[in-house]
Structure formats: structure tokens, C-alpha cells
Amino acid sequence: MNASFALKGNVCHTPAPGRLEIRERGIVVCEDGVCRGVFDAVPERFAHLEVVDCGDRLILPGLVDLHTHAPQYAFCGTGMDYELMDWLYKVAFPEEIRYADAAYAEKAYGIFAQKLKEGATTRAVIFGTMHADATLTLMDLMEQCGVASLVGKVNMDRYAPAELTEPGAEQAAADTRRFIESCLKRGYVRTGPIVTPRFVPSCTDALMEKLGEIRREYDLPVQSHLSENPDEVAFVGELAPEAAFYGDAYDRFGLFGGDSRTVMAHCVYSTPEEVQRMLDNGVWVAHCPSSNMNIASGIAPARRYLEKGLHMGLGTDVSGGSSISMFRAVTDAIQVSKMYWRYIDRDAKPLTFPEALYLATKGGGSFFGSIGSFEDGFVFDAIVLDDAAEPSPRPLSAADRLERAFYRELDRTGITMKFVDGIKVI
Amino acid sequence: MNASFALKGNVCHTPAPGRLEIRERGIVVCEDGVCRGVFDAVPERFAHLEVVDCGDRLILPGLVDLHTHAPQYAFCGTGMDYELMDWLYKVAFPEEIRYADAAYAEKAYGIFAQKLKEGATTRAVIFGTMHADATLTLMDLMEQCGVASLVGKVNMDRYAPAELTEPGAEQAAADTRRFIESCLKRGYVRTGPIVTPRFVPSCTDALMEKLGEIRREYDLPVQSHLSENPDEVAFVGELAPEAAFYGDAYDRFGLFGGDSRTVMAHCVYSTPEEVQRMLDNGVWVAHCPSSNMNIASGIAPARRYLEKGLHMGLGTDVSGGSSISMFRAVTDAIQVSKMYWRYIDRDAKPLTFPEALYLATKGGGSFFGSIGSFEDGFVFDAIVLDDAAEPSPRPLSAADRLERAFYRELDRTGITMKFVDGIKVI
Numbered sequence: 001m002n003a004s005f006a007l008k009g010n011v012c013h014t015p016a017p018g019r020l021e022i023r024e025r026g027i028v029v030c031e032d033g034v035c036r037g038v039f040d041a042v043p044e045r046f047a048h049l050e051v052v053d054c055g056d057r058l059i060l061p062g063l064v065d066l067h068t069h070a071p072q073y074a075f076c077g078t079g080m081d082y083e084l085m086d087w088l089y090k091v092a093f094p095e096e097i098r099y100a101d102a103a104y105a106e107k108a109y110g111i112f113a114q115k116l117k118e119g120a121t122t123r124a125v126i127f128g129t130m131h132a133d134a135t136l137t138l139m140d141l142m143e144q145c146g147v148a149s150l151v152g153k154v155n156m157d158r159y160a161p162a163e164l165t166e167p168g169a170e171q172a173a174a175d176t177r178r179f180i181e182s183c184l185k186r187g188y189v190r191t192g193p194i195v196t197p198r199f200v201p202s203c204t205d206a207l208m209e210k211l212g213e214i215r216r217e218y219d220l221p222v223q224s225h226l227s228e229n230p231d232e233v234a235f236v237g238e239l240a241p242e243a244a245f246y247g248d249a250y251d252r253f254g255l256f257g258g259d260s261r262t263v264m265a266h267c268v269y270s271t272p273e274e275v276q277r278m279l280d281n282g283v284w285v286a287h288c289p290s291s292n293m294n295i296a297s298g299i300a301p302a303r304r305y306l307e308k309g310l311h312m313g314l315g316t317d318v319s320g321g322s323s324i325s326m327f328r329a330v331t332d333a334i335q336v337s338k339m340y341w342r343y344i345d346r347d348a349k350p351l352t353f354p355e356a357l358y359l360a361t362k363g364g365g366s367f368f369g370s371i372g373s374f375e376d377g378f379v380f381d382a383i384v385l386d387d388a389a390e391p392s393p394r395p396l397s398a399a400d401r402l403e404r405a406f407y408r409e410l411d412r413t414g415i416t417m418k419f420v421d422g423i424k425v426i
Numbered sequence: 427m428n429a430s431f432a433l434k435g436n437v438c439h440t441p442a443p444g445r446l447e448i449r450e451r452g453i454v455v456c457e458d459g460v461c462r463g464v465f466d467a468v469p470e471r472f473a474h475l476e477v478v479d480c481g482d483r484l485i486l487p488g489l490v491d492l493h494t495h496a497p498q499y500a501f502c503g504t505g506m507d508y509e510l511m512d513w514l515y516k517v518a519f520p521e522e523i524r525y526a527d528a529a530y531a532e533k534a535y536g537i538f539a540q541k542l543k544e545g546a547t548t549r550a551v552i553f554g555t556m557h558a559d560a561t562l563t564l565m566d567l568m569e570q571c572g573v574a575s576l577v578g579k580v581n582m583d584r585y586a587p588a589e590l591t592e593p594g595a596e597q598a599a600a601d602t603r604r605f606i607e608s609c610l611k612r613g614y615v616r617t618g619p620i621v622t623p624r625f626v627p628s629c630t631d632a633l634m635e636k637l638g639e640i641r642r643e644y645d646l647p648v649q650s651h652l653s654e655n656p657d658e659v660a661f662v663g664e665l666a667p668e669a670a671f672y673g674d675a676y677d678r679f680g681l682f683g684g685d686s687r688t689v690m691a692h693c694v695y696s697t698p699e700e701v702q703r704m705l706d707n708g709v710w711v712a713h714c715p716s717s718n719m720n721i722a723s724g725i726a727p728a729r730r731y732l733e734k735g736l737h738m739g740l741g742t743d744v745s746g747g748s749s750i751s752m753f754r755a756v757t758d759a760i761q762v763s764k765m766y767w768r769y770i771d772r773d774a775k776p777l778t779f780p781e782a783l784y785l786a787t788k789g790g791g792s793f794f795g796s797i798g799s800f801e802d803g804f805v806f807d808a809i810v811l812d813d814a815a816e817p818s819p820r821p822l823s824a825a826d827r828l829e830r831a832f833y834r835e836l837d838r839t840g841i842t843m844k845f846v847d848g849i850k851v852i
Contacts, residue, residue: 074818075826077834078822098819296768331748335716338719338720339762343724344769350722391537392537393534404502
């Protein structure tokens with residue numbers, strides 16, 4: 001049921017880190033939801049396709065948000081004067097408790113899904129809460145809104161308020177199975193479940209073991225948090241003394257790459273051993289610069305991760321992150337990389353705009369498959385961006401317009417068309 | 427000719443650093459352009475005034491942009507992959523050369539003035555270019571748009587492209603006098619000239635001496651750049667070996683506070699001696715976090731400056747800064763202060779939202795006089811902000827709504843009324 005068509009406009013994508021390719025007034029072809037590449041003119045074999053003329057607009061791959069918390073959007077941009085642990089207990093957990101209420105969840109998630117739909121994000125990896133029903137409501141809304149996603153019912157059975165603490169590993173596992181079975185029954189086409197231990201401090205070994213079993217049984221991907229904050233890393237060292245490093249506390253339960261497609265948010269303080277294990281196991285990094293600033297965590301060494309060839313994308317991490325905009329995530333990633341270079345490692349060159357754009361598209365997209373580029377064979381996720389509301393006293397190159405659109409966050413109001421899997425969402 | 431009226435709504439202001447006062451459904455009174463304070467209800471003596479009901483909207487003092495470059499708005503958000511000196515020569519100077527063309531200047535400055543008018547900024551301290559005529563055009567447009575400003579014709583007679591290099595100190599001084607005389611003749615009510623040596627590397631001693639004379643003669647304020655980047659600071663050390671520190675190279679010519687009201691942008695690398703001189707001379711710091719990130723300069727120790735009691739406000743520094751939004755400047759200041767705390771000085775507590783809001787209002791406003799607060803006797807600069815386009819699943823406090831408005835940059839589209847000196851601009 002996917003459409004076949006061609007878009008005409010200024011086609012921009014980054015098939016490799018730092019390699020920004022722009023075809024002004026070019027053509028990008030979508031055939032049954034699959035991208036067939038970028039051309040100067042419609043190739044003979046696609047002559048039968050409708051050509052949608054986007055005029056002078058910018059056409060780029062949809063952006064992939066590798067890490068965000070849907071229930072936290074309700075307070076996005078408030079409570080920002082705390083550090084991680086305080087923030088969790090004073091701001092994040094009190095909000096998440098509200099999602100026991102189905103009506104509240106539907107209202108709040110409706111706002112979240114609508115925001116995501118209007119923006120540049122075409123795919124997202126999302127935390128819900130520990131409430132299975134509310135998380136299913138979120139998935140229904142995501143499916144309807146047209147943005148593709150992997151959504152997790154959060155698991156946590158310790159160090160949380162009573163209302164958010166699952167009553168033991170057995171019960172948590174049973175609820176999680178029920179959640180997954182419900183997802184599968186609903187027959188979503190662009191929405192799927194992902195195994196979601198909140199983070200090591202929130203999960204007993206018994207719960208981790210169950211989640212490892214569930215992951216294998218259903219062959220599901222995994223998301224969690226890793227090495228975000230020095231205090232948290234130290235706490236994990238106390239909680240899991242048998243783990244060689246933070247990530248090893250997931251790996252012991254089969255929740256850290258290898259057979260399981262895994263994305264770990266943050267990785268600000270990953271040790272060389274942890275980074276090596278991530279490389280060996282093919283774990284994705286969700287680099288979340290806004291959140292890492294807001295909760296005063298630090299700056300992840302994105303340049304080093306790029307050099308090592310780690311899988312990496314960007315996450316908004318709403319609402320440690322204070323913006324749901326992936327355009328903002330791109331420029332935040334560049335800005336913090338400059339501070340990293342200035343103050344922490346003068347050999348770690350700042351990220352360039354084309355590198356950060358790569359992370360936000362193909363870098364994160366790879367977690368979903370062949371996503372985030374207009375190369376032949378890639379899934380057709382795309383956005384069309386109108387920047388006419390930003391006048392310029394002189395003509396700008398498409399490259400300048402593209403960079404400007406990100407720094408000025410034109411994804412707020414400038415997305416005029418959006419395609420996910422070849423399907424028109426806007 | 428100033429209006430007298432009262433506004434009713436959620437009145438927010440920060441009369442002291444970190445002291446956020448909010449009167450929900452309160453009244454703020456403007457009498458002949460002067461604020462008469464915040465009240466629960468209209469006081470008897472103001473009973474004759476019209477009360478403008480702003481409903482549930484937020485009412486706050488207008489924001490003061492202490493440092494921005496009008497000609498650079500044309501490329502704002504492009505060319506961000508450079509460091510200071512490269513950026514100047516490859517991005518900034520080539521644009522500034524265009525302002526020799528009157529038609530270009532009018533077009534570009536028209537866009538700038540319109541943007542400023544629509545946003546939260548009520549007062550700004552602005553760099554033009556070295557072109558007197560273009561800078562006068564900018565001032566005409568600023569006067570028309572209603573935002574109050576101090577605008578400088580830039581002086582530079584070395585280390586710049588030929589087209590931007592003034593032909594010797596005598597000629598530069600003559601042009602600058604002509605510029606100032608023209609300003610005075612035009613009878614602006616909210617726009618004034620400010621003496622503007624670009625920065626020490628761009629100005630010979632002979633030019634500095636002339637500018638010091640002109641400043642005294644016309645009793646004008648001064649703006650420039652200070653201790654922005656390590657390479658620049660080292661270069662100034664070579665250029666002005668007789669100066670005890672960077673700022674002393676201005677002070678020797680009477681361009682660093684004392685009799686002259688002076689604002690210096692950046693102050694990222696100010697030495698203790700420089701900071702002490704700024705304190706002694708009453709120099710204002712324009713803290714420009716966005717620019718300091720984008721050009722990879724570093725992070726100014728804003729917490730330390732606050733503690734020492736330095737005059738300080740925030741600047742967007744368009745277009746080293748990539749956003750003209752003062753809301754963004756507020757949250758940028760908070761975010762970089764967290765990185766400063768994390769990586770540079772663990773005793774320098776991050777800025778809180780109320781502290782950063784103070785800097786953006788009363789802190790910077792003090793450069794203009796009694797500006798940036800709703801205290802009795804302050805000039806009535808105010809904005810009314812509608813955040814209804816950001817739905818929430820539950821009622822938010824006015825304090826949360828205010829913080830959220832800044833993090834979500836609702837100044838882009840949410841300013842529904844704006845007053846400068848009691849005059850309605852929007």
C-alpha cells in the first residue's frame with residue numbers, strides 16, 4: 001500500500017559522516033516505500049511516476065530520535081534547575097506516577113504524538129512509563145500519528161517511588177509479557193515494543209534476568225541508559241560490584257547488544273573497556289546533548305565515538321532534554337562538541353554540521369535498518385522544509401539554507417510534507 | 427506622549443538576581459511610561475486608568491540584548507563550523523563588506539529590525555558596520571520598529587579586509603563625528619549612537635585615542651569585545667605590550683568604564699586584574715553564551731561575575747550567536763553554566779532560571795538606566811506572552827509556564843503585546 005512517486009526540490013542527505021550531498025532542483029524517487037536514489041531528472045524507468053514539485057524547498061531524510069521519554073513531555077522545559085538524581089525524584093517520577101490514570105495518559109500522549117507528528121522526526125525510540133496500559137495507549141497514538149517508533153513499557157523494581165516500583169521480578173515479567181502480547185495483537189505497522197529496563201539502579205538482577213529471557217523469547221530490541229552522570233556511575237559500581245563496568249551489568253543478562261539490538265542513551269562517562277564492549281557487541285549510542293547539559297551530566301565524546309566507528313545517533317531525551325526538536329539536537333551536538341574540544345580534549349575536533357546531520361539521520365536510522373539516507377534501497381522517510389518565512393537579503397546556497405534551517409529550528413513551523421516508509425504523514 | 431494604563435495578568439519579574447516574583451492575575455501599572463509597581467488590584471490612585479486584561483497570559487519586563495551585530499543577521503545560523511579568527515575572515519567580514527551598498531543595507535536591516543520587533547527584545551546594544559550611511563539607515567529602521575537601541579558605527583583601521591579598513595585615524599574620526607552629528611540631527615527618541623571600536627586587534631592606538639576624544643566630547647557610551655578567545659587574547663598581548671591586560675588597552679584611552687558607560691562582550695578569559703578593573707570602573711559584561719559555544723571560544727564564568735557584583739547582562743551576539751532570541755540566550759546561559767560547573771569550577775554553581783532571567787532583564791537593562799524590572803520608578807518596558815499554543819495535560823503554575831516559555835522559545839511566536847518606554851510597539 002506504499003505510494004510510488006518522485007519529489008523535486010533541493011535534495012540533501014548525508015550518506016556518510018560529514019559527507020553532505022545536495023542536488024539543487026534534483027529528484028528523489030520513492031518506489032513502493034523504498035528510495036531509489038537522487039537524480040538530476042526523472043530516470044526513464046520511473047517516467048510513469050507522479051512528480052511532486054516542491055519548488056525551492058529543501059528535501060531531506062526524516063530525522064531519527066534515538067532516545068526520548070514520552071511521559072516527560074508534559075513538563076518539557078520546566079524543572080531544569082536540578083541535577084540527575086534530584087531531577088528524577090522531584091520532577092520526573094512525580095509526573096510518571098500520573099500515567100496510572102488512563103485519561104491523563106491519553107491526554108498527555110495525545111499532545112506528545114501531535115508534536116512529534118508536526119516536527120521533523122520520522123522515527124523514534126521511546127520510553128513510556130511502567131504502566132502497561134498507558135504505554136499501549138501511547139503506541140496506539142503513535143501508530144495513528146504516522147511517526148514510526150519503538151516504544152517501551154519501562155521496567156523498574158527498586159529505588160523508585162512506591163507507585164512506580166513493580167512488585168517483584170515475577171510480576172514485572174508477567175506484566176511485560178502481557179504488554180508485548182498486546183502490542184503484537186494490535187497489528188501495528190509502524191510501532192513496536194522494545195525491552196526497557198530503566199537503568200541499572202532501578203532494576204534488580206532478578207528483573208534483569210527476566211528481561212533478558214523476554215528479549216530472547218520475542219527477539220526484541222533493547223533500550224536503556226548508560227554512564228550518564230558520575231554519581232550514577234559510582235552508584236552502579238556499588239549496586240553491581242560483580243560487573244566489570246556499567247554496561248557489563250546489562251551484558252551479563254543479554255541486554256547489551258550482541259544478539260539483541262540495543263541502544264544506550266548518554267555514554268558520557270563510558271570507560272575504554274565499556275566502549276570496546278559496545279563496539280564488540282554493536283551497541284548504539286544515543287547521544288543526548290541537551291539533556292546532558294540540562295541535568296549537568298557532562299559532554300559525551302561524540303568525536304571519539306565517530307572515530308572508533310561506534311553506531312551512534314542523536315536523542316532529544318525529553319525532558320532531561322528541553323526540546324523535542326531534532327533540529328535542535330543537531331546544533332546542540334555541534335555546540336557541546338566545541339566545548340568538549342575547548343576544555344576536555346583538544347584532539348577531539350568539534351563535530352561539523354554535516355557530521356551532526358549524519359548522526360541525526362543515517363547514524364540513528366541504522367538502528368531501524370536502512371533508514372536516514374536517500375541511497376537506493378533505503379526506506380523512504382523524508383521531510384520537505386519550507387524556509388520562506390526566513391527572508392534573506394541575498395540568495396543563499398542550499399547548503400547555507402539547510403544549516404540555517406537547523407540553527408533557526410525551522411522544524412517548528414516549516415515542515416510542509418513528511419513521509420514515513422513512503423506514506424505521507426503530513 | 428507616553429500612555430498611562432494598567433495590565434492585568436500573570437506578572438513576573440526579577441528585582442534581584444535569583445528573586446523571581448510572580449503575581450498571578452496581578453496588576454502592573456504604567457504611568458506616563460514609568461512603571462508604578464505590581465499590585466493585587468488597581469490602587470485607588472490609579473483607578474482612572476484603563477485596565478488591559480491579558481487574561482491568563484504572562485507579563486514580564488522586556489528583554490535587553492546587550493550585544494548583537496545587525497549586519498550579521500543576514501547569515502545567522504550559517505558558517506558555524508569555524509573558530510573566531512577564521513570565522514571573522516571567511517564569514518563575517520565578507521558579509522559586512524556588502525553594507526557599502528545602501529540598497530543592500532536597507533533590505534538587510536529591514537529584516538533585522540522586523541525580527542527584533544516581533545521578538546521579546548525591547549532594548550539592544552548593536553554593532554553596525556564601519557559604513558556610516560548604512561549604520562544611519564539601521565538607526566532609522568530601529569527607531570521606526572520601536573525597539574530602543576544604542577547603535578555603533580564600527581571603527582577599525584587594521585587587520586581587516588581593505589574594504590572594511592578605515593583610511594587612518596583622522597579620516598575615521600571625521601567619519602565618526604559626521605555619523606554622530608547625523609544621529610543627533612535626526613532627533614531619534616529611542617535610538618542613540620555608541621562609540622564602537624571593533625576590538626583591539628582592529629584598532630590602532632591613534633584610532634583609539636581619537637575615539638576616546640570623541641567619546642568625551644559627546645559624552646557617549648562605549649561598546650566593544652573583550653577576552654573572547656585564547657588566540658585573540660594572545661594576539662592583543664603582542665599588539666599592546668604596554669597594556670597590563672586586554673581591557674587595559676581600552677582603558678588607556680578612556681574607553682573602559684569610569685566616566686564612559688561601557689559594555690564589553692564576552693569576558694571569557696578575563697584575568698583577575700581585568701575583572702578588578704571592570705569592577706573599579708563599572709564596566710558591564712555582555713555574556714554571550716551561544717556565540718561562545720559556536721565559535722568555540724569557551725564559557726564565561728558568569729557565576730563568579732554575579733558573586734563579585736559585576737554589572738552583567740546577556741547578549742545574543744548574532745551571528746557568532748546563532749539565535750536572535752533572548753529567550754534562547756537565557757537558557758543558553760544556564761546550560762553553559764552547568765558545563766562550567768561540571769568541567770571547570772565545581773564551586774561555581776550553575777545559574778538558575780531566575781538568575782539568568784535577571785541577567786536578561788534588569789541585569790542588562792541597567793546599562794540603559796532603570797530598566798528591566800516592574801519596580802516603582804522603572805521605565806515601562808514589557809512584553810505579554812501567550813503560551814496557549816503549548817498545551818499541557820494538567821494546569822501548570824505561572825512559574826513553570828514562564829520557565830517552559832523560555833526553554834521552548836515561545837518568543838518566536840508568542841509575543842502578543844510589547845511596550846517600550848510605555849509605548850505600545852506590538
